[in-house]
Amino acid sequence: MNTLVILSHPNLSESGSQQFLINAVEAYEQVTVHHLESQYPDGKIDPQAEHELLKRHQRIIFQFPFYWYSSPSLLKEWQDVVFGGEDFYRQQGTILKGKEFGLVLSVGVSEKEYQAGGREAYTMDELTRPYQAIARHMEMIYLPCFGIHQFAYQSEAKRKQLLIDYQYYLTGRQPASLEHRTNWLVNELRTTNLESLPMELSDKIEAIAVDLKDRQEVLADLKDTLAEF
Template structure:
C-alpha cells in the first residue's frame, strides 16, 4: 500500500464547498495524510525540514488547491520555492523525490469548455499546468495530469459535486493500491476525464 500526502492550500477554505467536500472524503482513507498549509503556517514561515520529512515518508504527493490566476495560492508557491531545495529535490545529489508520483487536484471557476484554444481562456489545463509538469520532471518524479473540478463559480449541483467527490476518493484509493495505469493516465488531458479507463481491472 502506497502512502499519500495531500499538500492542501486554500486561503478561504471555509467558503469552498468543493474543496471541503474533497478533503472530507479523505477522512476514511487509510495511508493518507492531509497537510493543510494555511492552517500550519498562517505566518508563511514554512518548516522546511518538517515538509521534506513528510515528502520522504510518502510515495504520492498531491497538491490540492484552487486554480488561482492559472496557478496556485501564494503559500503553495512559497512551499515550492523553499522545500524543493537543490541537493534534496534535484541536482546531482538531490534524489529524495525520485520515483514518487506528482499530482495536482485543482478547482477552477470556469467550465472546462473555456480551457480550450477556442474557449475564453484559450489555453488548456495541460498547457497552463506545464510549470508543474516541468517541476516533476526536474525532481525525477512521475507526473500525472491534474484531477480537475471545473465550473465552481456557477455553483455545482449536489449530484455533480457528489460525483466529483466519489471520483476523488476512487482516484486516491486506486493510487494508494497501485491500480492506476500510469502510462495511460499520463496521456489524458485531465486524470478524471476518463477515470475508469486508467484504473486497472479489478478495482
C-alpha cells in the same frame, strides 16, 4: 500507497469544494491532508518537517484553487523553501525520484472554456507546464491533472461521481485503466461496513461487488484470448 495532499487555500472554511474533498477522504488512513495555511499561519515553513512528510508518502498531490493560472502564494513559497535544498539537486536522483505527482485544481470556469477558441484560450495541460517541469526535474511520475470546474453549480449526481473519481485519484492505482478502476471499486465495496447499513442495501452492495468481479473475470479471459491472436 500513502498519499500526501499538500493543500493551499487561504479561506478553507469558506470553500465548499475544498470541504467536500476533505470529507471525501477523511476515512482513508493512507491519505494525509496537509493544509499549509493552517500549519504555517505565520508563513514560516519548516523545510525539514516537510522533507520528512515527502519521504513518507509515495504519491504527492498539490491541491489548490487555480488563481490567475497559478497557486495561492503560500504554496509558491513552500516550493521555494522546500525545493531549495540539495536533496532536490542531486545527480543520483532527488528524494522524490519515482514518486507520483498530481494536481487537483478547483476552477471557477467551465471545462469547455479551457481550449483553443474558448474563453481561456489554453488547455489546463498548457497552463500547468511549470508543474510538469517540476515533476520532470524531480524524476517523478506525472499524473493527469484532476480539474474540478464550477463546483457550486454541479448537480447532486455529478458531485457523487466527483467524490468517487477524487477518491480514486488519491488512492487508486495509476494509470486509471478499466481493470485498475474495477479492482479498486470491488475492494471499496468489499471493505464497506455493511453491518451499519439496512439489510436490503447491504445485500445490494454485495451483489454489485460479486457482479463486478464476475465481469472482471470475463474481461480477463477476453484479454487473454486477444493476446493469443
